[in-house]
Structures are given as C-alpha cells and as structure tokens.
Amino acid sequence: MSSSRQTVLVYLVIGLIIGFGIGFFTPGLIQPGEVNLVPSIQARGTLIVGTEAGYPPFEMYNTTTAEYYGFDIDIAQLIADELGVDLVIQDMPFDSLIAACKAGNVDMLAAAMDLSAERARELAFSDPYLQTNQVMVVNGSSTLEIDELADLAGYEVGAQTGTVQAADIQAAIDAGAAIVLSTYASVAQMFIDLDSGGLDAVFVDEPVYEVYAELYTLRTIYTVRAAPMVLYCRYENPDLLAVINDVLGDAFADGTMANLVDTWFGG
Numbered sequence: 001m002s003s004s005r006q007t008v009l010v011y012l013v014i015g016l017i018i019g020f021g022i023g024f025f026t027p028g029l030i031q032p033g034e035v036n037l038v039p040s041i042q043a044r045g046t047l048i049v050g051t052e053a054g055y056p057p058f059e060m061y062n063t064t065t066a067e068y069y070g071f072d073i074d075i076a077q078l079i080a081d082e083l084g085v086d087l088v089i090q091d092m093p094f095d096s097l098i099a100a101c102k103a104g105n106v107d108m109l110a111a112a113m114d115l116s117a118e119r120a121r122e123l124a125f126s127d128p129y130l131q132t133n134q135v136m137v138v139n140g141s142s143t144l145e146i147d148e149l150a151d152l153a154g155y156e157v158g159a160q161t162g163t164v165q166a167a168d169i170q171a172a173i174d175a176g177a178a179i180v181l182s183t184y185a186s187v188a189q190m191f192i193d194l195d196s197g198g199l200d201a202v203f204v205d206e207p208v209y210e211v212y213a214e215l216y217t218l219r220t221i222y223t224v225r226a227a228p229m230v231l232y233c234r235y236e237n238p239d240l241l242a243v244i245n246d247v248l249g250d251a252f253a254d255g256t257m258a259n260l261v262d263t264w265f266g267g
Contacts, residue, residue: 095162
C-alpha cells in the first residue's frame, strides 16, 4: 500500500469519526429563502458541477476522449446517478468556483476543496469525504529545509490561486515572513516552473505531488495535515445537500468510497 493511500484511509476514517460522530460538519438550521433545487435538476436532466480540471488525481480532462475523469468526478457521478440525471462538468479557474456556485451557474462544486471558515461563510458544505496531507515540495536537487512556513522567508513559493495553501502562505507573509508568493491558475505550469528553477518550492495536496513526482525529480520538506475535503452547494438548496450527504454516507457504508480511494490513490 502506498504512503499516500495509507494517509488517505487513516484520515478518511478520522474525518468520519469527527464529522458523523459529533455532527461538526452538518450545516446549521435551514436558511430563509430556501429553494428546492432537486426537482429542477431532475426536470432538466443534468447535474451541473463546477471544478478545475487540472488537479490530478482529483479532476482531469482527457483531450483524446473529451471526457473529465478523476476521484472527484467519480463522486459527482454517484450523485448524478442518485438523482437519475446526466453529469455535466463546468471547468473553470479554481478561484472562480465559489462565485459561480453562488450565482447559480453550477449546482455544486467538486474540486478537492478543503473545508474552511471563509468558504463556509459563502456556501453550504457536505459531510467530509477525504482528508490528506499538504506538502511543501522542492526540486530533488534543492538543499532547502524548513521546520515551519516562516522559514521560507527569502524564497519564492508557488501555490494554486484560491487554495488554502495560498492562503496559508499569505498568512505567513502577513505575520512578517518575507516569502515571495506566486499563485498559479495551472498546477501543471507551477510544477514546470519548479522543475526549471523558476520557483524554490510549491505547496500542494500530497496526492497531487505524487502524480508530479512521476514526471519530475521532487522531494517534500514539510508536511501538515489538511482540513477535510467537502463538496459545496448553496445554503438555499438544502434538498440537494441532503442528497449529497446521503450519497456520501452510502458510499462509505457499501465500500464504494474505499474502492475509489484504491483506484485513485492506490499503488
């Protein structure tokens, strides 16, 4: 079993204990102005899901088959199947996802999005479905070592725009660390720049690092446990959130989630 899969499975169980055991991840009281969205989704025959399809192994796009695929895509497909509709993926920049969902351009978000207070103020969040590590990654030939993010002072660090990793680096900068933060719409380009020496380090989810470690000579120098990943939808649509949580609960109960973890994080 790969270290990534072990980490995913352990944190997945922990997330379930926390989330389902004490109900921390259950959204609060139904909001005023709620709208039943499920009948509209079923009438149109499609579930529209927002993502950023450049984040392997969570969401990717096959240019040959013109199909989206990945761990989050499979989960979104389970929800579409439960609703009896087709899955439609709307691919967009990561930092546009929340606004698109709030505006009603997509029904929900499935994009390896951690639970954060900032996001929870904007959108309703599902029960947790995955938890991994975040890692600071450097070129294999780099001699850089750190004990905390503040140790990156004087170095240029990459993170995807709109992610919690970018927010964490920015927080370290705000606290006085002279880090140069470069944000990227494309994780692929970020790793290209790391490999070419344009960046000193990049901060990403561990499964993403393991994908790119197959392409480049990389190593990790810092690891921190991430917040659980959740799916997001609008607070005004509690009926859709209920379906999402039912599907996630069933996937854990019947082994589907474990199989998806094995498919996308095994090795």
